[in-house]
Amino acid sequence: MxxxxxxxxxxxxxxxxxxxxxxxxxxxxxxxxxxxxxxxxxxxxxxxxxxxxxxxxxxxxxxxxxxxxxxxxxxxxxxxxxxxxxxxxxxxxxxxxxxxxxxxxxxxxxxxxxxxxxxxxxxxxxxxxxxxxxxxxxxxxxxxxxxxxxxxxxxxxxxxxxxxxxxxxxxxxxxxxxxxxxxxxxxxxxxxxxxxxxxxxxxxxxxxxxxxxxATRFQRDVLVRAAYPERLTELLRAHGAIVTSEGDSFCVRGMGVDRIGDLALGAGIALRELTPRSASLEEAFMELTEDSIEYGALPATVTA
Structure with missing residues (x-):
């Protein structure tokens, strides 16, 4: 070692x-x-x-x-x-x-x-x-x-x-x-x-x-596809989750995959997809070290 x-x-x-x-x-x-x-x-x-x-x-x-x-x-x-x-x-x-x-x-x-x-x-x-x-x-x-x-x-x-x-x-x-x-x-x-x-x-x-x-520490949301999306959306919101539409799927913030799965099971709603989405290693690194950057530069600007 x-x-x-x-x-x-x-x-x-x-x-x-x-x-x-x-x-x-x-x-x-x-x-x-x-x-x-x-x-x-x-x-x-x-x-x-x-x-x-x-x-x-x-x-x-x-x-x-x-x-x-x-x-x-x-x-x-x-x-x-x-x-x-x-x-x-x-x-x-x-x-x-x-x-x-x-x-x-x-x-x-x-x-x-x-x-x-x-x-x-x-x-x-x-x-x-x-x-x-x-x-x-x-x-x-x-x-x-x-x-x-x-x-x-x-x-x-x-x-x-x-x-x-x-x-x-x-x-x-x-x-x-x-x-x-x-x-x-x-x-x-x-x-x-x-x-x-x-x-x-x-x-x-x-x-x-x-x-x-x-990656788990910097989890952003969970992508969900379900048989009855409207019903599941209402159920998740009732339990405090933030739910937004994303095409034929929806993303859930403020609730983990286990809790989403348990609520869907209890309501008899079949899940088609349940994917946790986390920040990339680069994004996590930037968040962790934002107060430790010694040599910071001004954002680049584009002129016409």
């Missing part, structure tokens, strides 16, 4: 992370969300021992990452895909990392093939696109076959095929029982990938919950 316990990070008078506590568990893809400046990258750097906390700690499998003798075998991470020597080849870059952690050359070839870079393994990294560098960074994270993985914005620069590939990769890693922490601003992708979300704002924890529970 990754355990962040009472983590506080200060830079002069600025508090970047404020008494932050959460746990990233195995078998799940956990999305790490927050506005720009929320403290996500700082927290990830603290997990890797690249930043020293003012108070608290960040542990990997119960230990500080810097105390691990061969850390890449325990945890793989990608924080900055551009932080590589452009004069090296992809194979040489991974080979250097492998030797530092007692990993054989066969594993280098295996991860190059896994991320789709086998054909360019002997090209210099300086000529790689951002998407290719992201794949190389992911290969480096996978190099030690670790049980814990952490990625900061790994989707940047990837084309649609690459995004689909990494989505499947992350899901498969979690399915193997590994711990996966993923930071991204692409909410639609996180909605498809993450099982759990940790949301922070101004360095503080805002939400730590499953993606499903977050």
């Amino acid at each position: 990754i355990e962040v316990k009472g983590l506080t990070m200060r830079y002069g008078r600025t508090v970047a992370v404020d008494d932050l506590t959460f746990t990233v568990k195995p078998g799940l893809v956990t999305g790490f969300l927050g506005p720009n400046g929320a403290g996500k990258s700082t927290t990830m750097r603290a997990v890797l021992g690249l930043e020293i906390p003012a108070t608290g700690e960040a542990l990997v499998d119960g230990r500080a990452y810097v105390s691990l003798r061969r850390p890449m075998r325990t945890m793989g991470a990608l924080l900055d895909a551009g932080a590589v020597h452009g004069g090296r080849t992809a194979r040489a870059h991974l080979g250097c990392l492998a030797r530092s952690n007692g990993i054989g050359a066969r594993r280098v070839s295996a991860v190059l093939d896994q991320v789709g870079l086998a054909d360019v393994a002997n090209r210099r990294i300086g000529g790689f696109s951002l998407g290719m560098k992201q794949r190389l960074g992911i290969a480096a994270a996978l190099l030690g076959d670790p049980a814990v993985l952490m990625f900061d914005e790994p989707l940047n620069g990837l084309d649609p095929e690459g995004i689909r590939w990494i989505r499947g990769l992350l899901r498969s890693l979690a399915a193997e029982g590994r711990t996966v922490l993923l930071s991204s601003h692409l909410m639609n992708e996180l909605a498809l990938t993450a099982d759990h979300v940790v949301v922070i704002g101004r360095g503080r924890l805002i939400a730590d919950t499953t993606t499903e529970a977050l």
Whole structure:
């Protein structure tokens, strides 16, 4: 697991992370969300021992990452895909990392093939696109076959095929029982990938919950189709629901699916559809963090 316990990070008078506590568990893809400046990258750097906390700690499998003798075998991470020597080849870059952690050359070839870079393994990294560098960074994270993985914005620069590939990769890693922490601003992708979300704002924890529970929390209404819509509409309104017509269906606010179903059953009204409709992950995120946005811009205006 990754355990962040009472983590506080200060830079002069600025508090970047404020008494932050959460746990990233195995078998799940956990999305790490927050506005720009929320403290996500700082927290990830603290997990890797690249930043020293003012108070608290960040542990990997119960230990500080810097105390691990061969850390890449325990945890793989990608924080900055551009932080590589452009004069090296992809194979040489991974080979250097492998030797530092007692990993054989066969594993280098295996991860190059896994991320789709086998054909360019002997090209210099300086000529790689951002998407290719992201794949190389992911290969480096996978190099030690670790049980814990952490990625900061790994989707940047990837084309649609690459995004689909990494989505499947992350899901498969979690399915193997590994711990996966993923930071991204692409909410639609996180909605498809993450099982759990940790949301922070101004360095503080805002939400730590499953993606499903977050959607339920921001449920907007219930779409209903029934055999006798007029009768059911009157019944629901009599019990305090707000009902509005929507084509051959109607939407219900202020009442959950269980209660609607029970009332319809009691009145002998057959239901054709009963669909709860929730806010998207992006909409839920915006509501959660509206008071934590550090860099807000004025709405754009269109002139004729």
